[in-house]
Amino acid sequence: MIKKRITRVLALALSVVIILASLCSCDDFNLFDSPNSSKGKLVCHYLDVGQGDSIFIELPNSQTMLIDSGENYHGAGIIKYIKKRGYTKIDYLVGTHPHSDHIGSMAYIVKNFNIGSVYMPKVSTNSRLYENLLTALKSKKLTAKSGKAGVKIFDDGDDNLKAEIIAPVKLEKENLNNSSIVLKLTYKNSSFLFMGDAEKAEVSAIKDDVRADVLKVGHHGSSTSTTKAFLNKVKPSIAVISCGSHNDYGHPHKNVLKLLKQIDCEVHRTDKEGTVAVSSDGRSYEVETGLESIVRSK
Numbered sequence: 001m002i003k004k005r006i007t008r009v010l011a012l013a014l015s016v017v018i019i020l021a022s023l024c025s026c027d028d029f030n031l032f033d034s035p036n037s038s039k040g041k042l043v044c045h046y047l048d049v050g051q052g053d054s055i056f057i058e059l060p061n062s063q064t065m066l067i068d069s070g071e072n073y074h075g076a077g078i079i080k081y082i083k084k085r086g087y088t089k090i091d092y093l094v095g096t097h098p099h100s101d102h103i104g105s106m107a108y109i110v111k112n113f114n115i116g117s118v119y120m121p122k123v124s125t126n127s128r129l130y131e132n133l134l135t136a137l138k139s140k141k142l143t144a145k146s147g148k149a150g151v152k153i154f155d156d157g158d159d160n161l162k163a164e165i166i167a168p169v170k171l172e173k174e175n176l177n178n179s180s181i182v183l184k185l186t187y188k189n190s191s192f193l194f195m196g197d198a199e200k201a202e203v204s205a206i207k208d209d210v211r212a213d214v215l216k217v218g219h220h221g222s223s224t225s226t227t228k229a230f231l232n233k234v235k236p237s238i239a240v241i242s243c244g245s246h247n248d249y250g251h252p253h254k255n256v257l258k259l260l261k262q263i264d265c266e267v268h269r270t271d272k273e274g275t276v277a278v279s280s281d282g283r284s285y286e287v288e289t290g291l292e293s294i295v296r297s298k
């Protein structure tokens with residue numbers, strides 16, 4: 001695998017924008033004004049939503065996917081980010097599990113954006129956020145499809161582009177983390193694995209091949225999720241941890257960082273680097289850090 005790395009130094013980028021904006025007659029020049037500049041590429045934006053998850057994915061066929069939506073005050077910011085990339089629709093919306101740091105803004109996004117199909121695990125909870133989401137789906141005449149192992153969200157049949165749900169194999173109602181949708185995305189020779197908050201019990205039950213180049217580390221880097229045995233199966237070259245700075249849970253756990261270091265994996269963290277984007281042309285990867293964070297916006 002060939003890896004290239006671009007570290008965007010925000011201050012430098014901003015000064016370039018300011019200079020260009022002063023030279024340019026257009027009023028709203030912005031770095032993001034090159035929507036899907038990467039046609040034919042798959043780009044995963046691990047959005048910095050503090051302590052939570054939200055991953056916006058530009059597919060090489062110009063469709064889009066959103067996995068999770070941060071807390072309930074991130075909705076407007078997420079929609080703004082997607083619009084800046086030039087999109088007007090989320091073709092595939094995935095709520096990994098009904099915890100507030102994952103589905104917090106999903107009702108808002110469903111109400112305020114164009115949504116294709118929706119996937120959620122078949123577990124219910126009586127939280128207001130979850131009930132609001134069901135109401136929002138109903139009002140848009142959308143029904144969530146059951147997200148469980150064996151479900152293919154799409155597959156072009158040529159092994160060129162596919163998204164498969166590989167867990168949960170079995171639902172666990174007592175610990176919703178262990179009902180998380182685990183999703184594997186493959187584009188030609190590149191692969192991405194998204195773990196939600198799946199903990200050891202769910203992870204060890206996975207029967208499908210978990211091997212992937214880019215790993216969204218489970219449960220914000222908690223030690224309850226990532227084991228050495230699992231990393232030996234995935235063999236990631238790049239890992240992204242989505243967590244808030246100085247969070248109350250001590251995420252990411254130092255042992256998880258140690259395990260990733262032991263396998264010589266390049267680690268990126270939203271708490272330290274803001275939004276992280278990993279793009280693939282099906283063969284090689286580019287990583288961009290320091291992209292726009294999703295701030296409290298509601």
Ligand SMILES: [Zn+2]
Binds near residue numbers: 052099101102197220
């Ligand atoms: Zn979480």
Ligand SMILES: [Zn+2]
Binds near residue numbers: 097099176177197
């Ligand atoms: Zn959770």
